[in-house]
Amino acid sequence: MNTYSKFHRTYLRVSIVSALIGWFSCAPNLVSGNEKVITLSDEVTVQKIDDDVWIHISFREVEGFGLVPANGLVIVSDGKGIAIDLPWTDGQTKTLFGWFRSEQGVEIELVIPTHSHDDCAGGLAEAHRQGADSWALKQTAEKLKEEEKEVPRNTFEKTKSLQRGETEVLLSYEGGGHTTDNIIAWLPAQKILFGGCAVKSLEAANIGYVKEADAKSWPIMLNGLLKNYPDAEKVVPGHGDAGGLDLVRHSIKMVNSGKKLGLFNRTTE
């Protein structure tokens, strides 16, 4: 069974437990502020959240629940771009690269999937075809290889600093959480923390897909984010609205109450 159908099956179960419907389908007005959401296609939007930083949002149909939005970033400098996470699919990734090239004069040269799932790495083959280089945690590359999917070209084991133009991105493995291979990306100049799927949005009604989660390490990892990135002015989750460090505190509560509800046990087979 592939990751997507596993996701779907577990998602259904978690949703029934939570008795909440439609948390994925709310319209993405990700960042409160004045920058408008630009629609690139039916499935991809972008929104500027800082001078040189965009959120990209891509959607994938999850049967019975509508479209699932997933977040990533594109950070630009001197016509060069770094993408943190890719859209779900190759087609969406092509749309994203094409729009930055033609409308912004930006070549996305480097992509970083923050774990192995499709909402991070699904467009990796297309990113490579578009000429981008890629970096990921070694464990992420190993998982993708095992699943016979496109594999990142470069790997690191704990932390990695990457630069394109003026942009600096610090990647760090802060411990297991949503998955055992989830990393975060820190933009020191912009004080933006991309928490990925280990960080939940405030409106997230449940913990999401936890079949591959590390329930024990997750709250420790999140507390580590509060300790290691106290300056974070914006925190971007894997799905839903960005905010501040309150998202991390909210996520700790969600993980802890999920543990009490037995959600992690229930979704482990």
Ligand SMILES: [Zn+2]
């Ligand atoms: Zn995931």
Ligand SMILES: [Zn+2]
């Ligand atoms: Zn996700």
